[in-house]
Amino acid sequence: MPVFLSTADETFEPAFAELLSTKREDAPDVDAAVAAIIADVRARGDAAVLELTAQFDRLELTPGTLTFSEGEIEEQIAKVPAEEREALELAAGRIRAYHERQMPEDARWTDAVGAELGWRWSPVSSAGLYVPGGLASYPSSVLMNAIPAKVAGVQRLAVCCPTPGGAVNPLVLLAANLAGVDTLYRIGGAQAIAALAYGTETIRPVDKITGPGNAYVAAAKRRVFGRVGIDMIAGPSEILVIADRDNDPDWIALDLMSQAEHDESAQAILVTNDAGFGQAVAAAVDARLRTLGRRAIAGASWRDYGAVIVTRDLDEAVALSNRVAPEHLELCVADPDTLAEKITHAGALFLGRWTPEAIGDYVGGPNHVLPTARSARFSSGLSVLDFLKRTTVAKMSPEALAAIGPSAERLATSESLEAHGLSVRARLDRLNR
């Protein structure tokens, strides 16, 4: 049974605080193992990658078969049924259109003292995208990572996707193809992250690594951070639904289950201003859990981490949601836009009764790689900005230097940085001659 809470109860605050602080992922401490794998790949390159792939993925490769060949990719892609291809193409087009709007603009202006200032954006040259193998090998995640990179202008985009026992997901290859991925490697785990960060004889190093993965992949990304850029460390998925009584309880139940079915550690929370509606949704969830294909996973998530919270009104619901900072937030109410104005922390907003979160996972347009585990308090979903960097620009005229240089010299002196001050002073002296 999920937790049932009401803000009217005296015990609400400690119970909600406990819900907030519950650690859902008991990440195994794989750091030492990962450090050894990274050191091995750095020392022995391909040989280490091949051995580790044989060991972990039960797959014997050679340097020549580390990379999917063009022929093989074409052969796999040809297996994809037309209607799945069309759906993936629709998704790719919508994701591309959304992310193209995110491209930031360069700026340049001249200020009152005559200093020219501004910034310029430029893409990361190369990026590597990690795609998990096996059950959680999602073509939609390939699109969500690769398309922003290509929209940003990344020249060289590599994908690492393990194929345990040799099993290949044709849709993943098609997604990579549609998104414009340049190279596809058949490797995974910490060894793939190490190879992307440091390079091997066969695998060219990249400047930025993104994409979800298991505890080994997450630990490896954390370790190579600095050598290369990384995106976030993603945790289990979450949804919070704020719903009034005028929703179909079954719709809301399905929305909750669509996150719960991801992972036993996923979390689905309903916040409603109507206790009876909360009960009705819980009943609808129970009914759905009798037949859902992934009922074991979704049921465990709902039982262990699910919650139904009854509030006095919708504003109180928003205040609680802001404390949770959920990855996905549905506002299933009559006037979702007004409520949305009050949301301060959430990865993605889904407004109104006709926007199930699953739309955002595939075809909405916004990215589905979003901050989990309350990190929407301080971070954003993946975007083109993750594949761009900004260079600031300053250009002083002699007059501008004369106007602000003395202050720079004074501050440099106060920080005991003499050469800083002299580099300004030498130029000012020339002006004063």
Next chain:
Amino acid sequence: MPVFLSTADETFEPAFAELLSTKREDAPDVDAAVAAIIADVRARGDAAVLELTAQFDRLELTPGTLTFSEGEIEEQIAKVPAEEREALELAAGRIRAYHERQMPEDARWTDAVGAELGWRWSPVSSAGLYVPGGLASYPSSVLMNAIPAKVAGVQRLAVCCPTPGGAVNPLVLLAANLAGVDTLYRIGGAQAIAALAYGTETIRPVDKITGPGNAYVAAAKRRVFGRVGIDMIAGPSEILVIADRDNDPDWIALDLMSQAEHDESAQAILVTNDAGFGQAVAAAVDARLRTLGRRAIAGASWRDYGAVIVTRDLDEAVALSNRVAPEHLELCVADPDTLAEKITHAGALFLGRWTPEAIGDYVGGPNHVLPTARSARFSSGLSVLDFLKRTTVAKMSPEALAAIGPSAERLATSESLEAHGLSVRARLDRLNR
């Protein structure tokens, strides 16, 4: 003696590759010690922070004196000479004006199928800024971290600045005051980072931690990443100057030394298309190194990591600079704007002969917290974006859901995520009734 290289030499490529791969910072492995400090602060709160401060900073505090009192801040600030205050105020005003231009805009549009899409930016609620104590306690860094946070709209901004032996830098307190910092703690090291991330009885936890620090601080930031947001892990400073023969060699020498004087591990590189000019700058550096206050530090940096590289032309200089991806890049040439167009990786650009890098450290306006150690390949300097996060927005009309829902359902089915598909299907069925 610094390295002298010429692209005309046969041995250039391996020598340049070695320059690129030289590790300048031999970071001690303090990770185990930092893990223990973090665990201690989490377990014992204030008591641990007070003990560690007594141990590392030789300073006996109480929970009541962990925080600078208003009276003490006023007393310290009153000591600052008027001309230093004016310089700091000029810097603060210019930094604020620059960063206000960085504020991104929200977006909302309706696409061809009738889906409303967009995003909203919102500030991080609270941030903590680390300011090193002792010699490298720079008021300019307080401005550079705190002002973007306040421009972004961060409600609660805390600063941790250790005061070893009780020594306080009045300019740091004034900078914090000018920037609108809300709380100032007299603590440092890994214990300060742990306290900011997890909170203690006296210290409220924050959502994001920024600012430079020693190896302990860097390791602690890496460890608390995920619990809170962090900025980059900063390394020793770097400058690359591209200069033609029409510069005063002494100006360029001073610009190089203004980075070299920061740290024995700092790096200053001159790239010029004129060998004679390169020699002249090297001679000017030697002359300056005889008298500079920080000549021991600057001299060691120049000797161990300095380089003069002679190229055939300026385009070749740009190509080399892009491989370095320097933190600071000066283009001391006749037409810096044309050359700047070809720069793909650099933290900050300083254009023309009248823009010494030191201007950017204090009063230019752009941020001086910039990517080091070649990380300008994939990251940017500090900006208001570091204190904001983006929430994506999607709102489907029934018609929009009818148009794109079936594709979402199909992709969900192909990923074996049944509830995802059903959450869309239930709504489509209602429309079809």
